Amino acid sequence: MNPENLKYSKEHEWARVEGSTVVVGITQFAAEQLGDVVYVDLPEAGSDIEQFGKFGEIESVKTVSDLFSPVGGKIVEVNDSVKDSPEKVNEDTYGEGWLLKIEISDPGQLDALMDAAGYESLTAE
Amino acid sequence: MTTSNTANELDRRLLMDRSVPGRTAVTLPPSDVPEQDMPQESLLRDDLPLPEVSQLEVIRYFSLLSQLNFSIDTNFYPLGSCTMKYNPKLNDAMASLPGFAGIHPNQPSDQVQGAVQLMHELQELLGDLTGLPGVSLAPLAGAQGEYAGLLIARAYHASRNDSARTVALIPDSAHGTNPASAAMAGLEVVTVPSASDGNVDVNALRDLADERTAVFMLTLPSTLGLFEPSILEITQIVHDAGGLVYADGANLNALLGIAKLGDLGFDICHSNLHKTFSTPHGGGGPGSGPVMVTDELAKFLPEPVATRNGDSYTLSEPESSIGKINGFHGSFGILVRAYTYIRAMGRDGLKSAAENAIINANYIQSQLKDSFDLAADRYCMHETVLSASRQKKRGVKGLDIAKRLLDHGIHAPTMYFPLIVDEALMVEPTETESKETLDHFIEVMRQIDDEITSDPETVQTAPHTLPVTRLDEAAAARKPYLRWQG
Numbered sequence: 001m002n003p004e005n006l007k008y009s010k011e012h013e014w015a016r017v018e019g020s021t022v023v024v025g026i027t028q029f030a031a032e033q034l035g036d037v038v039y040v041d042l043p044e045a046g047s048d049i050e051q052f053g054k055f056g057e058i059e060s061v062k063t064v065s066d067l068f069s070p071v072g073g074k075i076v077e078v079n080d081s082v083k084d085s086p087e088k089v090n091e092d093t094y095g096e097g098w099l100l101k102i103e104i105s106d107p108g109q110l111d112a113l114m115d116a117a118g119y120e121s122l123t124a125e
Numbered sequence: 126m127t128t129s130n131t132a133n134e135l136d137r138r139l140l141m142d143r144s145v146p147g148r149t150a151v152t153l154p155p156s157d158v159p160e161q162d163m164p165q166e167s168l169l170r171d172d173l174p175l176p177e178v179s180q181l182e183v184i185r186y187f188s189l190l191s192q193l194n195f196s197i198d199t200n201f202y203p204l205g206s207c208t209m210k211y212n213p214k215l216n217d218a219m220a221s222l223p224g225f226a227g228i229h230p231n232q233p234s235d236q237v238q239g240a241v242q243l244m245h246e247l248q249e250l251l252g253d254l255t256g257l258p259g260v261s262l263a264p265l266a267g268a269q270g271e272y273a274g275l276l277i278a279r280a281y282h283a284s285r286n287d288s289a290r291t292v293a294l295i296p297d298s299a300h301g302t303n304p305a306s307a308a309m310a311g312l313e314v315v316t317v318p319s320a321s322d323g324n325v326d327v328n329a330l331r332d333l334a335d336e337r338t339a340v341f342m343l344t345l346p347s348t349l350g351l352f353e354p355s356i357l358e359i360t361q362i363v364h365d366a367g368g369l370v371y372a373d374g375a376n377l378n379a380l381l382g383i384a385k386l387g388d389l390g391f392d393i394c395h396s397n398l399h400k401t402f403s404t405p406h407g408g409g410g411p412g413s414g415p416v417m418v419t420d421e422l423a424k425f426l427p428e429p430v431a432t433r434n435g436d437s438y439t440l441s442e443p444e445s446s447i448g449k450i451n452g453f454h455g456s457f458g459i460l461v462r463a464y465t466y467i468r469a470m471g472r473d474g475l476k477s478a479a480e481n482a483i484i485n486a487n488y489i490q491s492q493l494k495d496s497f498d499l500a501a502d503r504y505c506m507h508e509t510v511l512s513a514s515r516q517k518k519r520g521v522k523g524l525d526i527a528k529r530l531l532d533h534g535i536h537a538p539t540m541y542f543p544l545i546v547d548e549a550l551m552v553e554p555t556e557t558e559s560k561e562t563l564d565h566f567i568e569v570m571r572q573i574d575d576e577i578t579s580d581p582e583t584v585q586t587a588p589h590t591l592p593v594t595r596l597d598e599a600a601a602a603r604k605p606y607l608r609w610q611g
Contacts, residue, residue: 035524036599061598062524062541064301086603 001028001120003094007110008119009052009070014094015113017104022071025098026058026089029123034060037089042067042099045078049102051109056099058089069102071109077101137592140176140186150180193592195536197406201562205508205539205551206300206348208378208400210478215469216403216462225461230453234439241438244454245431247464251415254467254475255374255394256387259423261430261443262415262455267375268302269450270395270414271342275310276447277393277418277425278340278369284425284445290339290368296325298348298543303373312339319545323349323501331362338368340393345386346376348543349500350486350508350551360390369393369422377401378555379483379507382476386417393418398456402463413459429454481556482507485563489552492567496574500546508553511538512546521577521584523548528595529576529587533569 002008007015012030016023031037039059049055051072058065079098082088089097104110114122163169178186196202202209220226228237248260264270275293282290293307296317304314317333320326325343334341341363346352353359360370372386372394378401380386386394398404398413406412418426427450429440440454454460470478483506490499490509500510513523527537527550539551554563576584588594 036602038599038602059602061602063544087599 002116004116006094006116007070007113008116008122009068009113010122011052011068011070012123013068013070015070015110016094016098017107017110020103020107021076022073022102022104023098024070024100024102025093026067027119027123028093029119030065031090031093031097034058034065035062036060037086040082040086040089040099042078042080042083043075045075047075049073049075049100051112067099069100070113071102071104073102073105075100076103136189140178140183141174143178143182143186144176146177148177148179150178150183195531200534200536201554201558201566202536203538203552203554203566204536205350205510205553206375206542207406207539208376208397208507208553208555209406209536210378210400210403210482210555211557212403212405212462213466213469216465219465220458220461226458230457235437238438240457241431241440242433243464244440244457244460245433245438247460247467248415248431250464250467251396251417254381254385255372255377255396255417256385256389257391257394257417258387258420259418259426260415261426261428262413262460263427263429263450264395264414264416265451265456266412267373267395267397267400267414268306270397270416271302271306271371271373272310273416273427273447273450274371274393274395274418275306275312275340276427277416277422278371279310279312280425280445280447281369281422282339287367290337292337292339294330294333294338294341294363294368296343296347298323298545299342299344300348300373300375303342303344307340307342317341322503323347323351324353324355325359327355327358327362330359334363334366334368336367338363338366340369340371342371342373343391344373344375345389345391346379346506346508348376348551349510349546350376350505350553351501351503352379352506356389364390375400376507379479381479382472383479387419392422398459398463403466404459404462411456411459413456413463415455478556479507482554485554485556485558486552488560488563489554489567493570496571497550500543500549507555508551510543510546511550511552513548513550516574516577517548519577520581523550525584525587526550526570526573526577529573529584530569531588532590535566535569 012027014025014027037058037060041057043055049069049072052068054066055069056067058067078100197209197211224239228240234241244262252258252260264273291313292315293312294315294317295303296319298319307314315333318326318329363370369392370390372391374394374396377396395414395416399406399410424444425447426443428442428446430443432439432441486505486507486509490505498512498514500512513526523540527540530537541549542551543549
């Protein structure tokens with residue numbers, strides 16, 4: 001269920017490396033735990049974020065959770081379409097439901113993330 | 126089950142859609158005074174589109190609507206953390222007395238001595254019950270009580286020129302209002318983790334409490350329905366760091382007559398009169414959230430505070446008051462109800478209410494622990510937090526179980542709170558329910574658990590007997606209609 005080509009954080013965010021840019025979103029597991037997402041609060045493009053730093057909030061019919069970035073760097077693009085259509089986070093978690101694109105400050109940060117198998121064993125607990 | 130049957134048969138047309146031109150509810154006698162001309166047209170509104178219906182239709186319409194209410198007067202309502210106890214009708218009778226109901230909030234105190242005396246006596250009673258003798262009845266709800274309490278904490282630190290204290294420490298199990306109130310009061314929220322047994326992680330608290338700590342907010346018993354065994358150590362840690370300790374009184378029902386928050390080291394608390402002191406909730410409200418403080422903090426209380434001078438009573442502003450937090454005196458009609466409840470129950474009665482609330486919750490917990498996981502497998506206080514994690518593995522969520530309960534005429538427990546419990550179902554029976562009602566609830570919960578194995582779809586698609594079935598909460602939150610669409 002979790003794509004093999006992604007990296008995962010223990011805070012249930014995924015990271016997809018595209019050159020020097022990393023696309024970030026929340027995992028399918030997180031989306032299912034949250035239930036129907038109704039609101040996503042994202043930062044402005046252009047700001048800096050630290051690895052595992054809080055970058056926003058996500059609200060579902062059940063709860064509100066903080067969002068933590070799996071990598072640090074400069075936020076180059078924000079998916080504004082999920083602000084208007086938060087259901088994308090549930091419906092296409094690893095596609096149109098992406099949240100940020102970050103120009104990673106140090107690719108070594110990726111070593112602190114899990115692969116799909118590692119994340120699967122985390123969520124199986 | 127009368128509610129649901131009536132609802133299914135209910136004529137769903139709105140009153141406006143029942144209108145027939147010329148039909149009236151009341152026929153007035155012919156006028157016996159000369160007719161006067163209407164004012165000039167520019168001063169008049171257009172005709173209002175009012176429904177034209179007979180008196181019987183109006184009565185029938187509203188009577189049927191009222192039967193759709195799901196309330197403590199009609200059904201078991203184990204909504205955790207809300208203390209949905211019975212609201213004695215005596216309370217309403219007293220609040221309806223013309224001397225209370227007919228007075229105006231702008232009347233001078235000397236014309237309404239009885240009302241001010243009642244406020245003063247209620248302050249004394251709440252101060253005594255909580256062990257925090259400084260009381261203001263002004264806050265209109267629990268969250269406003271929190272807000273007032275936090276402003277008092279800030280004012281206290283500011284009065285000591287200790288202005289670097291800007292942090293509110295709040296456990297991860299707290300009600301959402303705690304961080305919201307703290308943020309609104311201009312404090313920075315820092316989360317204190319819970320230990321695996323559901324208690325505050327005392328070591329983490331020790332690391333976090335420092336010269337920036339303004340206040341530590343704690344709900345006691347906790348939102349997991351558990352008494353905090355290290356409470357004396359906790360309040361000591363915060364005091365040693367120079368901070369104040371705030372008690373969210375949401376769960377005060379479990380402590381009445383048994384333990385006083387002031388004795389446990391708390392400096393400030395609020396009490397939700399609409400929970401602990403049997404005044405109505407929600408649509409039956411309004412709420413009321415008096416704030417109680419130590420003698421030392423009393424000078425910061427929000428005004429007005431009722432004071433006694435010999436045989437006369439006045440409303441006054443404490444010396445260094447944080448000011449007014451609403452227009453008048455708080456929810457006065459609710460204060461009358463809470464006062465009536467406390468006086469009718471007496472000290473022993475309140476203690477026995479707390480004891481029975483605790484026994485009822487533990488009875489449910491002990492009877493359901495084989496079918497449902499517990500957030501913490503130990504004696505609870507006035508509420509028990511079940512987890513539907515076992516049921517989730519069979520494809521049915523806590524939400525589905527809550528909806529299925531509605532089919533059985535039982536209000537859903539609080540769901541998905543506290544946030545730290547997977548598939549939480551928080552059950553608070555209160556002391557006012559009989560053993561027969563508790564047994565019925567237990568039986569229904571076991572039935573639903575069996576049904577999850579035998580016929581999960583019926584649970585997943587519940588409710589089946591209510592006038593509306595599964596509402597699209599996500600659509601309502603994503604695309605709310607904020608204006609009348611008619």
